[in-house]
Amino acid sequence: MVKGATSGSLVPAGEDSIVFVVDDDPLTRGSLSSLFRSVGLGVKALASATDLLENPLPSVPSCLVLDVRLPRLSGFDLQTELTRMGVKIPIIFITGHGDIPMSVKAMKAGAVDFLTKPFRDQEMLDAVTGALQRDRERRIEEQSDSDIRARFESLTPREREIMALVTAGLMNKQVGGRIGISEMTVKIHRGHVMRKMGTKSLADLVLIAEKLGIRGQDRRED
Numbered sequence: 001m002v003k004g005a006t007s008g009s010l011v012p013a014g015e016d017s018i019v020f021v022v023d024d025d026p027l028t029r030g031s032l033s034s035l036f037r038s039v040g041l042g043v044k045a046l047a048s049a050t051d052l053l054e055n056p057l058p059s060v061p062s063c064l065v066l067d068v069r070l071p072r073l074s075g076f077d078l079q080t081e082l083t084r085m086g087v088k089i090p091i092i093f094i095t096g097h098g099d100i101p102m103s104v105k106a107m108k109a110g111a112v113d114f115l116t117k118p119f120r121d122q123e124m125l126d127a128v129t130g131a132l133q134r135d136r137e138r139r140i141e142e143q144s145d146s147d148i149r150a151r152f153e154s155l156t157p158r159e160r161e162i163m164a165l166v167t168a169g170l171m172n173k174q175v176g177g178r179i180g181i182s183e184m185t186v187k188i189h190r191g192h193v194m195r196k197m198g199t200k201s202l203a204d205l206v207l208i209a210e211k212l213g214i215r216g217q218d219r220r221e222d
Contacts, residue, residue, distance in 0.1 A: 017060055017132050018042040022052055023067040032065060035121055036128065049078035057089060061139060063131035068095040068102065079109055088138060090131035151197050152212055162189045167209035
């Protein structure tokens with residue numbers, strides 16, 4: 001089954017981004033593949049939604065150019081299934097039978113664009129470029145979040161407690177009084193927290209605490 005962050009057979013070796021084209025019309029698949037390759041993009045063309053679901057997706061910036069009308073599993077059905085599975089690949093819908101309600105449905109469900117055939121090459125390239133950039137930024141943000149979470153997990157229970165209190169605005173003396181340790185001990189723990197979290201200021205630590213959702217928590221964990 002398709003997965004959101006695994007490497008697999010769908011990805012040509014050495015590609016740093018890839019466009020998936022899912023369309024049951026071989027002429028459309030061929031023309032779009034040629035268009036994307038002409039500007040140096042990696043591409044994988046598939047004839048059905050099932051073909052995509054049966055293979056893992058790459059851990060590289062990607063987007064999906066998806067025909068609305070497909071045999072068995074439609075483009076909208078595939079979008080719903082990918083959402084259910086937590087796969088966040090940006091989707092550009094294409095159709096020869098588009099209308100406003102259809103495009104609104106696609107965009108509300110998270111599609112990044114909706115193009116009606118025949119579309120201009122530049123129009124498609126602009127949509128794909130934007131989708132790949134969006135996916136690239138998402139992956140960078142998720143990696144940053146993962147790194148932050150790993151740093152937080154490296155803290156001791158006492159350090160996590162102190163991080164929550166100091167980012168809630170308490171002074172070292174107040175923190176010490178709250179949890180029953182000396183102000184000097186708080187300062188030592190606070191220094192360890194700053195070093196482990198890779199922050200140089202309290203403001204940076206506050207932003208991280210807000211991202212983690214732990215700011216102001218003061219329960220004892222040890």
